[in-house]
Amino acid sequence: MKSFKFFVGVDVSKSTLDFSIYQFENLVYHKSIPNEILDIKEILKEFKQIPTYKNSNTVFGMENTGVYCNLLISVLQKAKSNFTVENATHIRNSLGNIRGKTDKIDSQRIATFLFKNRDRLNFWKPKRPIIEELKNLTTLRTRLSSIQVALKTPLKENAIYISKTSTKQHQSICQNTINSISSDLENLNNLIKSVWSSDEKIKNLMKIITSVPSIGEVTALHIILNSNEFEDIKTGKKFACYAGVAPFHYKSGTSVSKKTRVSNIANKKMKTLLHMCAVTAMRSSVEMKDYFIKKTQVEGKNKMLVLNAIRSKLILRVFSCVKANRLYECENFNTDG
Template sequence: MIESKLTVIKYFIGIDVSKATFNYCLRYGGGHVLNGKVANNVESIKEFVITLKEISGFKLGYAIFGMEVTGVYGLILINTLTKMKAKVVVEPSMRIKNSLGIIRGKNDKLDAARIARYLIKNLQELKLWVPRRKIIDELSSLSTLRERMVKVGVIITTPLNEDTNFIDPAISAANINLCNPSIIQIEHLITTIDIKIKALYTNDDHCNRLMKIMLSVMGIGPVTALQMLIHTNEFRSITNARTFASYCGVAPFEHDSGTSVKKRARVSPLANKRIKSLLHNGVRTCIANDPEIKAYYKRRVQVDKKNKMSIGYSDLYYTTHSEA
C-alpha cells in the first residue's frame, strides 16, 4: 500500500525545523533545486504549499515532505501538512546522518538539502508518518508533565534527606518545614495527573483494552504500560516484538568480523532509555515474585556464571518475543 503511494513521488522536500522558522529544499526534475525559509505557523505553511503548487506540474500527491524528529517544534508543520493530505516522513536525525556517509559542515539550509537527498536515496524504504489520535497526544503530554513533577520532587527531597546526617539538626528541621508544603503540593499534583490519565484511557475502548492486556503481565505497571502505549502509537508504528525489543535496547546484536573478531552479543546503546529502565525494573519485580523466573535467574547466574545484567536483558528479550 505504502510502496504504491511512493512510486509516484516526483518532488522531494527536505525540511529543517526550528522554533520560529523552517528551511526547505525542494528537489525535482533531475537537477532542479529550490531553497527557502518559512515561518513556523499555520498561515505561513499554507502559503508555502500554495507557492509549491505554482510550480509547473506540481501536485501534492506527487510530493513527499521529510524532516527530523524535533519534538514540539515540528508539530504545527506535521499537523498542517497531514490535514492537507500530504505525505510526510519523520525520521531520527541519526538515521539520516548515518545514511549519507561522510559529511562536513552544518547549517539549516545544508541540513534541509541533506534531508531531501535522504528522501531521494531511500524512497522505497521510507515509512510515512502515522498521525496519533488526540487521546494519545493528551496522554503523552500528561505523562511528560508527571515525569517532570517526579523529578522536581526528587530534586527537593534528596538533599533534605542527605542533610539530616551531616548538618545541624535544627537547621535540617527548619529546611524540611519550609519545603514540606511544596512537597505535599507536588505529591498531590502527581496523584491528580494519575487520576486524569486513568480516566482518559479508561473512557476509550481501544486504549483501555490495550492497557488491560499489558497490565495483566507481571512486572508491567501503569507507568510502563502507558509509555509502551504512547511510544508505539497504540502498537501501530511498532507492530512486532522484535522491533519493539530493538527500540527498547534489550535485543542483543552480534559483533563478528572474519575469524579474528568474535565478541559477545551485546545490546545497543541506541535505544529508548526511559522504556528500557522501566522494563528493567519490571524484570526485577518478576525475579522477586515469580518462583519460576527466580529459579531460572539463579541458575543462570550461579551455575552458568552469566552476568546479572545480561540475564535481565535476555529475560526481557525472551518475554517480548513470547508475549507477541
Template sequence: MGKFKHFLGIDVSKEYFDAVVILDENKQNAIHNQFINDYKGIQGLRKWLKEQGATCEDTFVCLEHTGMYGKLIIKYLISFKFDISVEMSLKIIRSIGVQRGKNDKVDAERIAYYAMKNVDEAVLYKAPRKEVDKIRNLLSLREKLVVTKASLLRNVKELKSFDLEVAKLSEKLQNNTIKGIDLDLKSIEKQLDKIINEDENLSKIFKITTSISGIGKVTALFLICFTNEFTIYSTPRQLACYAGVVPFEHTSGKSVRSKPKVHYMANKKLKKQLHMCALSAITSDPELRIYYNRKVEEGKSKMLVINNVRNKLVHRLCACIRENKMFEKKQVA
C-alpha cells in the same frame, strides 16, 4: 512509492523552518525557502509548493524528529493529505555519507535528498490519536514532578549529615511544595485513569499489557505511547530492538571478538522501565524466577539473564496483543 516526482525536506527549529524541494527527482533542481513555524508559515509553504508544481499527490515529505517543534507542521501537512516520513537525525546523517559544513538550508536539502533516495523503504508517519498525545504529555509532566520531588528530598537528607538546623529549616520551607507536588501527581493519575477508562481501544490494550507479570501501569502507558497503540512495530524483535534489549554480535575476522551487546541506539526510557519490570517479574512470576535462578547457577551473568527476561516480557506482550487475549501464568510444579 513510485508515484512521487518531488521530494520535500524540512529542517525545523523553534521559530522557523527551512524547506528544500527537489523537483522531478533531479538533485540539481533543488529550491529553498524559509517560513515562520506557525499556521501562516505552513500556509505559505503550501502556496510555495503549488507555485513549484508540487502537489500532495506527487510530493513526498520528510522531516527530522524534533519533538514539539515539528508537531504543528506534521498536523497540517497530514490534514493537507501529504505523505510524510519522520526520521531520526542520526539515521539521515549516516545514510548520506561524509558531509562537510552545516546550516539549516543545507540540512533541509540533505533531508530532501534522503527522502528521494530512500522513498521505497520509507515508513509513512501515522499521527497518534489525541488521547495518546494527552497520555504522553501527562507522563512527561509526571516525570518532571517526580524528579523535582526526589531532588528536594535528597537535598534535605544530605543537609542532615552536615547541618541539622539548616536541614530542618529547608524541610519546613519546602513542605508545602512537596505536598503540592503530591497533589499534582494524584491529579495526573486520575486524568490518566480517566483517559484509559473512557477509550475502548486504550482500555483493552492497557488491560492486556498489565496482565503480564512485572509490567505495571506506567510502563504500560509508555508502551502505548512509544508504539502508537502497538501499530508501529510488526514483530517482537523490532520492539525489543527499539527498547534496547536485543544483544548484537560484534566480530570481524579473527582479531575482533567482542561479546554480544545491546546497541546504544535505543529508547533509554523504555529500556529502564523494562529493566524494573524484569526485576519485578523475577520475583512475582514462578516461571521466570526458575529461569533466572537456573541461568545464574549455570554461571551466566546476572545482567545478561535480566536482559533475557526483559526480552521474554516483550515477546509475551506482543503475543498477547497479536492474539488479543490476557496473559495467563503457567502453573509450575
C-alpha cells in the same frame, strides 16, 4: 508506488522552518520562515510557482522534533500532502560521513535522504486523538516526577554531610513544593487512568498487559503508546530492539570479536521501566527468582545479562498475550533458555 519529482526537506526548530526543494538531485529552492501556521500556508502557495510542481508529485520530510513539528504536520495533513516524519539518527546514519551543520544544510540533507530512499519511505499516518492526549499527559507526568526527584534526592543526600539544623531548614523550605508536586502527580495519575479507562480498546489492552506478572499500569501504558497500540511495532522482538533489550553480535573476520551486547540506540525511558519490572519479577516471582539463581550461580552468567533476559521474557509474554487477545496464563509459557 507513487513517483515523486520534488523532494522537500524541512529542518524544524522552535522558531523557524528551513525548506529545501530538490528536483530529483538538483537544489531548486530554499527559504527560511517562522514556524507559524500562516507562514506555512503562504510558502505552500509559493511552491506552486515552481514549474511542474504539484502536490501529488512532491514529498515532504522532516526530523521528529516533538511538538515543534505539530503546526507543519497539521497544515500538510489538511493539504493532503505526502510527508514523512523520520528519526534524526536514522537520517544522519543513512548519509554516511557528514561535516558541518546549519539549518539550511540540514534541510538539504533531509531532502537528499528523501530522494535516496524514495522507494521505501514510511508516510506519516495520524494516530488516534486519545493516543496523542495520553502521550502529552505521560510526558507531563515524567516531567513532574523528574522535578520531584531533583528536589528529594539532594535533601536525602545532604542529611549525611551537613548539620541537622541545616538539613531541617532545607527540608522545611522545600516541603510545601514537594507536597504540591505530589498532589499534582496524584491528580495527573487519576486523570490519565480516567482517560484510558474511557476507551474500550486501550482498556482491554491494559487489562491484558497488566495480567503479565510484574508489569504495572505505567509500563503497560508506555508499551501501548510507544507501539501505537501495537500497530507500528507488531512483534516482541522488534519491540525488544526498540527498547534496547535485544542483544547484537559484534564480530568480523578474525580481528574483531567483542561480547554480544545491547545497542545504545534505544528508548531509554522504556528500557528503564522494563528494567524495574524485571527487578520486581526477579524478587517477587518464584519462577523468575529460580531462573535468576540458576543462570547466575549455577551457570555463572553475568547478573545484568540475566536481568536483560528477564526483560526480554516480559516483552515476549506481553506481545504473545496481545496477539492472542487473552490474559496471561503461566502454564502456557516456557521460560527456559
